[in-house]
Amino acid sequence: MPVFIEQQKYLIDYTLAALFRRKTRNLGLLLVYTLLVFLFASVLLLSQGLRREAAVLLQDAPEVIVQRLVAGRHDLLPAAWLDTLRQIRGVGEARGRLWGYYYDAAVKANYTVMAAPERKLADDRILIGAALARVRQLGIGDGFSLRAASGPPVLFKVAGVLEFSSELLSADLLLLSETSFRTLFQLPPALYTDAVLAVRNPREAAMIAQKTALALPSSRPILRSEILRTYDTVFDWREGITFLCLGSLLLAFLILAWDKAAGLSAEEKREIGILKAIGWETGDILRMKLWEGLLLSLSAFLAGYLLAWWQLFHGGAKLFSPLLKGWAVLYPDFQLTPTVDITQILILLAVTVLPYIVATLIPSWRAAIADPDAAMRG
Amino acid sequence: MIELQWVNKVFNQDQPNECRALREVNLRLERGGIIVFKGPSGSGKTTLLTLIGCLARPTSGRITLDGRLLSNLPERFLTQARRHTFGFVFQQFNLIRGLTVLDNVLLPAYPLGRSYRDLHQAAQQVLEKFGLLAKATNKVEWLSGGEAQRVALARALINDPAIVIADEPTANLDSTLSREVLALLGELATQGRTVLISSHDPLVFESARVNRLIELRDGQIVGDSCFSKDA
Ligand SMILES: Nc1ncnc2c1ncn2[C@@H]1O[C@H](COP(=O)(O)OP(=O)(O)O)[C@@H](O)[C@H]1O
Ligand SMILES: [Mg+2]
Numbered sequence: 001m002p003v004f005i006e007q008q009k010y011l012i013d014y015t016l017a018a019l020f021r022r023k024t025r026n027l028g029l030l031l032v033y034t035l036l037v038f039l040f041a042s043v044l045l046l047s048q049g050l051r052r053e054a055a056v057l058l059q060d061a062p063e064v065i066v067q068r069l070v071a072g073r074h075d076l077l078p079a080a081w082l083d084t085l086r087q088i089r090g091v092g093e094a095r096g097r098l099w100g101y102y103y104d105a106a107v108k109a110n111y112t113v114m115a116a117p118e119r120k121l122a123d124d125r126i127l128i129g130a131a132l133a134r135v136r137q138l139g140i141g142d143g144f145s146l147r148a149a150s151g152p153p154v155l156f157k158v159a160g161v162l163e164f165s166s167e168l169l170s171a172d173l174l175l176l177s178e179t180s181f182r183t184l185f186q187l188p189p190a191l192y193t194d195a196v197l198a199v200r201n202p203r204e205a206a207m208i209a210q211k212t213a214l215a216l217p218s219s220r221p222i223l224r225s226e227i228l229r230t231y232d233t234v235f236d237w238r239e240g241i242t243f244l245c246l247g248s249l250l251l252a253f254l255i256l257a258w259d260k261a262a263g264l265s266a267e268e269k270r271e272i273g274i275l276k277a278i279g280w281e282t283g284d285i286l287r288m289k290l291w292e293g294l295l296l297s298l299s300a301f302l303a304g305y306l307l308a309w310w311q312l313f314h315g316g317a318k319l320f321s322p323l324l325k326g327w328a329v330l331y332p333d334f335q336l337t338p339t340v341d342i343t344q345i346l347i348l349l350a351v352t353v354l355p356y357i358v359a360t361l362i363p364s365w366r367a368a369i370a371d372p373d374a375a376m377r378g
Numbered sequence: 379m380i381e382l383q384w385v386n387k388v389f390n391q392d393q394p395n396e397c398r399a400l401r402e403v404n405l406r407l408e409r410g411g412i413i414v415f416k417g418p419s420g421s422g423k424t425t426l427l428t429l430i431g432c433l434a435r436p437t438s439g440r441i442t443l444d445g446r447l448l449s450n451l452p453e454r455f456l457t458q459a460r461r462h463t464f465g466f467v468f469q470q471f472n473l474i475r476g477l478t479v480l481d482n483v484l485l486p487a488y489p490l491g492r493s494y495r496d497l498h499q500a501a502q503q504v505l506e507k508f509g510l511l512a513k514a515t516n517k518v519e520w521l522s523g524g525e526a527q528r529v530a531l532a533r534a535l536i537n538d539p540a541i542v543i544a545d546e547p548t549a550n551l552d553s554t555l556s557r558e559v560l561a562l563l564g565e566l567a568t569q570g571r572t573v574l575i576s577s578h579d580p581l582v583f584e585s586a587r588v589n590r591l592i593e594l595r596d597g598q599i600v601g602d603s604c605f606s607k608d609a
Contacts, residue, residue, distance in 0.1 A: 007491035014481075014488060021476035267475075274472045277433055278486040279461030279537065281454065369453075373434035375472055376424050376545055 037304025062196035076191040096192030115181035125159040131171035149186035276372035293360040313338040385439030399425040411589030422597040423576035465534030467544040524555040
């Protein structure tokens with residue numbers, strides 16, 4: 001065993017010396033390689049991160065949402081509907097919600113303003129999302145005024161910043177009391193934006209939606225599973241396009257790697273011949289080449305992956321967000337929750353490192369199995 | 379002891395450019411001393427040395443090393459023989475460019491996995507012996523012909539081989555350097571190693587140090603003379 005380790009140390013020594021001899025070439029290769037891993041890892045990490053955010057977002061979403069339609073247009077829902085809904089079998093709870101979008105010209109973004117009776121906020125207090133707090137540079141105790149429907153701005157005091165496991169969930173949220181909401185939007189007391197149903201048995205959700213439509217002909221029930229599917233479709237489509245681009249990139253890289261490897265230079269072939277002649281086995285040469293490939297591709301992989309990780313989770317994902325993020329307008333500033341997924345890293349390794357290693361080994365192997373007598377002839 | 383029986387080497391067999399480099403060679407080489415293969419260019423000297431040194435296999439015939447048949451051994455065993463029995467000094471030196479003198483000398487020892495301290499001590503010794511210690515960290519491409527030849531010789535000796543094979547060791551050197559190299563090879567023979575040299579340089583085959591002179595022409599042995607061992 002110690003002999004084996006000693007051998008590997010010597011082989012790595014030689015490999016490093018060999019890599020340094022062709023500095024420019026190997027540095028160029030390393031750069032291209034790193035860039036490729038960076039792009040690939042970025043897309044994987046970003047789409048996975050967004051999926052996760054969406055999943056968290058929808059996890060606590062109500063099973064069924066009921067809206068009221070007037071000639072196909074979403075309209076406010078009368079409080080009397082809540083009683084009708086509660087009488088449908090299988091419905092545990094029916095709750096009216098009050099929410100709306102508020103456009104802030106100062107930051108050119110929409111907030112989601114929502115009444116939160118369960119928070120028991122005083123009428124002049126609000127809770128805000130982290131992104132909103134960041135963009136407007138607000139902290140606890142700061143004042144924040146909103147334009148009211150009746151005309152003059154209403155001044156609120158920030159009572160807290162919302163902390164959620166997912167920033168997507170709360171980024172643009174602004175919570176206030178029901179009274180303040182109704183004053184702000186000039187909403188009569190017996191009307192709600194929509195209603196949410198708690199369902200006793202989630203498998204009955206579809207049936208309850210049907211019954212709702214029967215009981216209240218102008219209602220539109222929306223199932224959580226439908227929302228989930230829409231999200232997925234959007235992600236899949238965007239991912240598809242991105243992977244198409246990356247696929248062609250990968251192909252280009254493979255051709256580069258193959259070309260580099262297949263076209264073992266005369267100098268390299270001569271070297272392999274000399275090494276064999278002075279007592280190296282074919283296996284020694286392959287091990288040396290394996291080290292060479294591993295050192296180069298693993299450092300590229302590490303650099304590319306870390307770079308991607310850093311730019312996604314700390315650099316704001318500026319490079320890829322337009323392609324993958326549907327909320328770019330809604331969410332002024334947006335941070336994904338960092339994740340590390342071993343399976344994903346393995347897949348990434350398999351598509352970037354493996355082809356390169358194979359592409360370096362095969363031609364070296366071919367050169368190494370030839371009789372080394374050519375070394376005698378220079 | 380090396381023995382060749384009815385050895386043939388044919389390049390590009392059954393092709394229009396077929397070349398019979400060695401024909402029906404029978405030869406017994408005892409251990410020890412300097413053995414020189416002499417002959418004009420193209421007579422098959424290099425080919426014969428590659429077969430003896432296990433760098434290639436004969437097209438037909440038998441080659442044995444200390445009674446062990448080499449010619450049908452698998453590649454692995456040929457490498458073992460190369461590694462432990464032979465040290466090579468190639469005509470073109472065949473040093474690896476971009477590496478230092480020391481690295482080049484160490485190369486044949488890497489696959490053996492000897493301890494670092496041992497190996498570097500051994501390298502230090504050969505380099506000192508050949509007056510190369512000051513050049514140890516120089517890149518080999520900056521060496522003069524004589525220095526390169528000595529580095530090649532040092533590299534051949536790092537694994538302490540019983541047989542040293544030198545192909546035209548004086549071809550690229552002037553007379554003074556040639557004599558120097560010859561003296562070094564003679565010293566190796568004095569240490570008990572067998573030294574096989576190919577050459578068409580009179581300075582070599584007329585040297586008093588030579589113990590046996592084998593003459594080749596057109597791939598056949600045409601002359602074989604032994605001189606007393608204590609010449
Ligand atoms: N790899 C090869 N392919 C074809 N012919 C070869 C090869 N190597 C040597 N020869 C031929 O074999 C003959 C003997 O060559 P060689 O052993 O190098 O002679 P020497 O070393 O005495 O000059 C020459 O005619 C040479 O052209
Ligand atoms: Mg020759």
